[in-house]
Amino acid sequence: MALPTDGFSRRSFLLGAASLAAVSALPACSSESSDTPKGASGGDKWKQFSGTTINFISENTSPSAAIAANLAPFEKLTGIKVNVQQMELDKVVEKVKLDFSSGTAQNHVIYADPYQILAPMADGLADLKPFLDSGNYPPMDGGLDDFISTQLSADGKFLDDKKIYALPYDAPTMILHYRKDLFEKYGPRAKADLGFDPTPSESMTWDQYYAVAQWFNVNAKKDVKYGIGAQAKQHDSLQCDFSNVLWSYGGDYFSKGQDLGLVGSTDPGQVTVGSPAGVAAATFYQKLIKAAHPSSTTWDWTGLSDAFTAGEIAMCPNWHEFAAGEEKAFPGKMGYALLPKGPSRRAHIFGGTGIGINANAKGNERGAAWLFVSWATSPQTQLMSLGSSVGGGTPTRTSVYNLPDVKAEETKSPSKYPNIRTAETVLEAWKAENIGLRPKVAQWVELDTIIYTELSKMLTAGTAPAAAMASMQQQMQKAMQ
Known part of the structure; x- marks a missing residue:
């Protein structure tokens, strides 16, 4: 299925399900709520808030860049103007916190990171169920069942399984990125x-990954500086990178483990990061970073991606959505694989986020915000984002992956949907036995800082792994009290 040349016409948006396999619209009901404002009459539910202006605040992600570059179809469909503001996630968190506490809505649509915004500030977000059940709006194209179920819970729910605070919007997940051309050249030796x-595959272990890194460091200097790189800066990226290893070694942050990553809890159990499995993971991770590109301790995920596309490393774990840039840098030479196995399992940290509505939004702005949330997460918009020239995200809806046109592009390089080149790997990474979910608790921002700060000391100041994990355990316990 190709996008219409003028973006989304009203007809193609409303009738897009005819071209989408397994997509069915939610039935509308006649109930109305003060939380679901009704705009001007006239019969066209897409036009009822025409003339309204809303603001969308987001982390500077590929899907938001794609939407910001192609707002004309939504504005034509609805008559609503959308201002998109993008920035680093920590700045989004601070601005949203101020917005929620002010009692007014400076930003109407929120990029609601599940751990840094949704869990600690769920009361600031509107429950989207009344919008879904109201007869005031067009039926949601595709309905809730079209969203990947794990992502609907991880991105949109907190404590109460009956409430939905955000709809899945992006789905970055860490997988292994590698240069096929380098492994073809050096693999036999x-x-x-x-x-x-040495070629990355389902059978690769973390110990083998380390051995391959060391081999490239010594034997492939002609073509690449280092075998591996990492996002090991004192930053959220370090916690993300380490978590893959921690889980694969059988460790976790709390005794209730992966169950905390979906709806979350106020009672996550005992802090367990300092367990023997946690110490073993930290010991290996310290050794691994010593074999990585020496700039790894200065890189977050973007720095790592920049180094990879500059040809400085042969392979690395990173968010799968960086594939779009890598495919441009190395057309026909990129490979993707599951992350290596540890003694217990393999794990791929899920970094997806949903978008929701500021609970302070009122009247036409509140209704307009819902129309935008519904449009921005629709199958049609996700297909547009997938093929965007400014990057684009990957779908959070099953129907988009099932489109014949999309499936045909999975094995093409260059592909008109570059990120879909990772689909085979990332769909496997999302399976219950392979996905890695952080604990969704209200204290996560403080815990995250403790984790990456202690890890950074281990990597750059020589703190012993056992001591680093013991300090992490103690500080996390105190934070939870």
Whole structure:
């Protein structure tokens, strides 16, 4: 299915389900609520808030860049003007916190990071169920069942499974990115020296990953500086990178483990990060970073991606949505694989986020915000974002992956949907046995800072892994009290 040349016409948006397999609209009901304002009469529910201006605040992500570059179809469909403001996530968190506490809505649509905004500030977000059930609005194209179920819970719910605070908007997940051309060239020699196939695959372990990194460091200097890189800066990226290893070693942050990553809890159980499994993971991670590009401790995910596309490293774990840039840098030379296995399992941290509505929004702005949330997460808009020239995200709806046109592009390089090149790997990474979910607790922002600060000391100041994890455990326990 191709996008219409003028973006989304009203007809193509409303009738897009005819071209989308397995998509069915939610039935509208006649109930009305003061939380679901009704705009001007006239029969066209898309036009009822025409002339309204709303503000959307977002982390500077690929889907938001794609939407900001292609707002004309929404404005034509609704008559609503949308201002998109993008910035670093920590700045989004601070602005949203001020907005929620003010009692007014400077920003009407919120990029609601599940851990840094949704969990600690759920009361500031409107429950979207009344909008979904109201007869005041057009039926949601595709309905809730079209969203990937794990993402609907992880991105949109907190404590109460019956409420939905955000709809899945993006789905970044860490997988292994590697240069196929380098492994094709050096693979036979490395296999002879190491005794196993060095090419990333489902059978690769973390110990093998480390051995391959060391081999490239010594034997492939002509074509690449280092075998691996990492996002090990004192930053949220370090917690994300380490979590993959922690979970694969059988460790976790709380005794209730992965169950906390969906709806969350006020009672996550005991802090367990300092367990023997946690110490073993930290010990390996310290060794791994010593083998990585020495600038790794200065890189977040963007710095790591920049180094990869500059040809400085052969492979690395990173968010799968960086594939769009990598495919441009190395057309036909990119490969993607699941992350290596640890002693317990393999794990891929999920970094997806939903978008929701500021609970302070009132009247026409509140109604207009819902129309935008529904449009921005629709199958049609996700397809547009997937093929955007400014980057684009990957879909959070099953129907988009099932489109014949999309499936045909998975194996093409160059592909008109570059991020879909990762689809086979990332769909496997999202399975229950492979996904990695952080604990969704209200204290996560403070816990996150403790985790990456202690890890950074271990990597840059020589703190012993056991001591780093013991300090982390103690501080996390105190924060939870």
